Amino acid sequence: MPELEKAFLELESGERLPCLYNPETLSVGRRNNWVSNPMPGKGVPTLQYAGAGGGWMRMDLRFDTTVDGTPVTKHTGKILKLMEVDPNLPGTDLERNNARPPTVTFHWGDLHSFRAVVSDIRLSFTYFSSGGVPLRAEIQLELRQYESSDALGPQNPTSGTPKPSRVHRVQPGETLDRISARYYGDATQWRRLAQANNVEDPLALHPGDLLDIPRES
Template sequence: MTTAPPPGRAYIVAHWKAGETTLPVQYNPTKLEFEKALQFAEIAIPGLTGPLHQFVRGQAETLTVELFCDTSDKGMGAQAVSVATETDRIYSLARIEPEGHAPPTITFFWGAGFPGSQLSAELDGGTRVDGQRRQSFTGVIKTIRQSFTLWSVGGVPLRATLTLTIAEYKTLKEQLDELNLSSPDRTHGHVLSSSDQLWSVAQRYYSRPGEWRRVAEANGIGDPRRLMPGQRLAVPAISAGRAPR
């Protein structure tokens, strides 16, 4: 079992193949930076003034954290202690573990109210995202930069700053369990209005206008431009737990 440092102290847990290691940071960081990018595809629909945007996937969120390390309080002369006693513990997390054939995944912890822990349980319209709350950040080190800024008279490094960029890491099962994706599990019926197009029907039921061909094929429609108001369409089901691709 991993033993956490005292409350309020930031720490990192390394998930090695052979087991876990807890690494308290020497000083709590003064800043955390989170970045999350989303990828959308442009769907060209004839006759519209601009393309529609269809969600493709989320990209890995990143956490950038700056850690300060200092051993100058041990002295600047012959008794100086290298700050590498602190920095190498963190730098080792970017090294390949022989048993795992890769660097370890790591989890950054720091107190209550961690960013992402307060995601609304229910948003307008009843959309639930509480399954995506978090109390920490798990990922792999994407980059690590060491900057040494103070030296003893004998050339021993005494002060340093480590900048880590950690890319989010989640297994497929963890992502599916968190998202709890929903989609139509039965065929729907839709009566066309004068303003409907197949892409708008696909947008309504699938949230993906590019899936209009699915509707066209299910109803034997050869020309999507020739639709009759009042015509009843069958909107085919999507496999449970999967959005159409």
Template sequence: MSDMKGKFIVLDGERKGTEVPLQFNPSNYTVEESNEFGEKKLMGLKGVIHQFTGSKHADLTLELLFDATDDGEDVRKRIEPLLRLGAIDRELHAPPPCRFVWGPFGFDGIVSQIKREFTYFYHDGTPGRVKLTVTLKPYRPPEEVKAALDLHSSDISKERVLAEGDSIFLMAAREYNAPGEWRRIAEANGIDDPLALLPGTRLLLPPGEENE
């Protein structure tokens, strides 16, 4: 079991069921959770107080290595399948949810960022080795979302603040379990260009279809 390789499995969309194996297992990974606070000014007092607004679900960050120096190939060819996990799916109109599996560890998420650091080059400048830093935002399966909807009265509109590295597509996946529901958020907020949204933007999230 020690040589078991980690892999990604696409959970939905045009490439549902596609597996993307790693060349090498991660050198390390981190799972980060945080609490969110909003600032509130008090009449007649200087400064602000910070009011707890909720918890942010864990993000997963992986450090991965790909090396093509064994056969002199361009390493960019080897990472192309993984890079596609962060591309827009033609069926979902958003990056597809996927599952990262490595031994007993599993994480369902949507790729939000891929950083490439090329560390070795052939004499002609072609890259032969690259280190990737891959970040995934959490994705919940439908049954978990339904349970949360039942418990938290999500038949009413909610407000969320767009965080650094977040997007309207990832927010739709978290809140509605459907990346394609970004249109619902865009229509409710009068957004013409979802790619132009800046961190700190407040967004109104209307009820999901099952609650209308």
């Protein structure tokens, strides 16, 4: 049997948050804005198009750590943090109140969502150990479209759009070949990263630097 594809959320930084269990259903939608100008004594007015609204995706995620007995909050806490401002994002200026939570993209096999933000989370703990440690949880998650996209649908919401780059924050001791192996599964692709980021010395990376990680075509 083929290996089961596991769903995950990809953060703006390139970090992946795995879903312990794949969602059973996904709901995807979009709304356009229409306005009317009702007048006393008149019939139904003609609607006027007032612009496109963003898309959304909703899913239920389950987390269970009863096997090893560790608190399930080690997983749910990472999801909750997606609604908090991340001061490490490019362009952040806290003095000017220019900051935001990170964007995320949902992946499951060949299905990839639009670039989105987490707009709503509802967390329920459904099972506890005898000592009160939460071991099972369910999260109702809603993603809202962050930027324009030409396609929206459960087959492949990002089909037909340019493949966006990812951003990686360099960690102490990392080199381009190690980063290349992480994202492409091939350490020899480091030249691609060097060219995309104008890196002259691949061994002279500095912790904290942000690298653009082009997606494979």
